[in-house]
Amino acid sequence: MAQTAHRSHPTPAMYWGIALFLAVVTALEVAVPYISALDPVRVPLLLIMGAIKFGTVVAFFMHLRYDKKLYRTLFLFGAIGVIPLFLVVLLTMNAL
Amino acid sequence: MSSQVAPVEAHDHHDIRPIRKAAMWVFLGSECMFFGSMIATFLLYRNDTADGPGSEIFDIPFTSASSFVLLMSSLTMVLAHNSFEKRDGRGTRIWLAATALLGITFLAGQIYEFTEFVHKGLTLSTSPFGSSFFMLTGFHGAHVALGVVMLLAMVFLSLDGRLHEERGLNVELVGLYWHFVDIVWIVIFTVVYLLQV
Numbered sequence: 650m651a652q653t654a655h656r657s658h659p660t661p662a663m664y665w666g667i668a669l670f671l672a673v674v675t676a677l678e679v680a681v682p683y684i685s686a687l688d689p690v691r692v693p694l695l696l697i698m699g700a701i702k703f704g705t706v707v708a709f710f711m712h713l714r715y716d717k718k719l720y721r722t723l724f725l726f727g728a729i730g731v732i733p734l735f736l737v738v739l740l741t742m743n744a745l
Numbered sequence: 746m747s748s749q750v751a752p753v754e755a756h757d758h759h760d761i762r763p764i765r766k767a768a769m770w771v772f773l774g775s776e777c778m779f780f781g782s783m784i785a786t787f788l789l790y791r792n793d794t795a796d797g798p799g800s801e802i803f804d805i806p807f808t809s810a811s812s813f814v815l816l817m818s819s820l821t822m823v824l825a826h827n828s829f830e831k832r833d834g835r836g837t838r839i840w841l842a843a844t845a846l847l848g849i850t851f852l853a854g855q856i857y858e859f860t861e862f863v864h865k866g867l868t869l870s871t872s873p874f875g876s877s878f879f880m881l882t883g884f885h886g887a888h889v890a891l892g893v894v895m896l897l898a899m900v901f902l903s904l905d906g907r908l909h910e911e912r913g914l915n916v917e918l919v920g921l922y923w924h925f926v927d928i929v930w931i932v933i934f935t936v937v938y939l940l941q942v
Contacts (some may be wrong), residue, residue, distance in 0.1 A: 661827055661914050668820035675816060678935070679809045682942050692940060699935035702816075708824045711924045717763075720770045727774025731781030738785040 658715055667709050674698055762910065769918050780929050782794050784879040784936055790873035791941060797871040800941035802862060811854040812934045815889075818847035819927045822920050829908075829916040837916065838903050844923065853906040854927045855886045878937065885933060887909045888926050 659667070678698045681687055687694060708714040712723050738744075746805070821843040828836030859879070862868075869879045899919060902908045908916065 654905055658827075661824060664820060664823050664827070668817060671816055671819075672813065675809070675813055678939060679805065682805065695935050695939050698803055702931045706819055706928050706931070709922055710927075712818050716925070719767060723767060723770040724777075727771075727777035730774075731777050733833055734778060734781050735785050735788075739788065742789050744789050745827050 658712060659709060662711070665704060669701055671705060674702055763916060766913070769921050773921065774924060780885070780932070783877070783884065784932065786889060786939060787796065787877040787881050790877045793865060795872035796864070797875065798865050798867040799874055802865050802867060803938055804858070804861070805938060805942055807854070807858065808934065808938050811851050812930060814847050815851045815927055817932050818844050818851070819924050821847060822923045826920045827917050832901055833887070834906070837908070838900055841896050841900050841903070845893050845900065848893040852889055852893070854884065860903040881933065881937065885926070885929055888929070892919070892923050892926050895922070
């Protein structure tokens, strides 16, 4: 029977390290709106940092990086499907 | 009291765990659409305050602390799952209880925040901004509350040694649900709070 290759899951120490990384990104995120020099790049910066946190939790805490490709496909179908949904709603209502 | 979790029959001929897990991922994918439509609605009405309060009443330091609490609950959840896989019943219970406690702390913060907003004149019916804000964050809070109930149920089930991977509440599936609640908040915190101040 064909088996999907699985990478080994992170260790508890690695989970603590990932949590520390997420905490640091959150602290940076919170600081951005208070630094006026970053105002021109505030929106892309916050979106990128949010995406990094989102991806980190999905990949490592939800184990999508280590699990079957099928699960990744099923989830990404919904997660990426949100983007056209956003565009349709906001363009239809002239909000972009 | 059992210190071990129920044995896992990894090679059961009728092992439906992969099917249940796939179903959970389908559910989470559909939940992305659900919250996506609510976030799009909020973005649509974010400036329609009908002369009522708007995003200026947000307390970013307070919400940041709540966000941090929920983020750390993802750590305790993954540690609970790790303990469960090692058949460490005590560790599983401790981390599940810690996750539930952090979830309750987040909910308490949300109740406090909602109460403050109502005192400042922002209610569900004040404006389209208020309606879309409370619907979005309220539905997220309801998801957190459901997650807390499942976590506490698992703590009690594990006390009797009735926490099985094959049937009923499953640590991995509840963990996926809990992490999903966390990633939805990551998006809400960025889009609804940080981008509006």
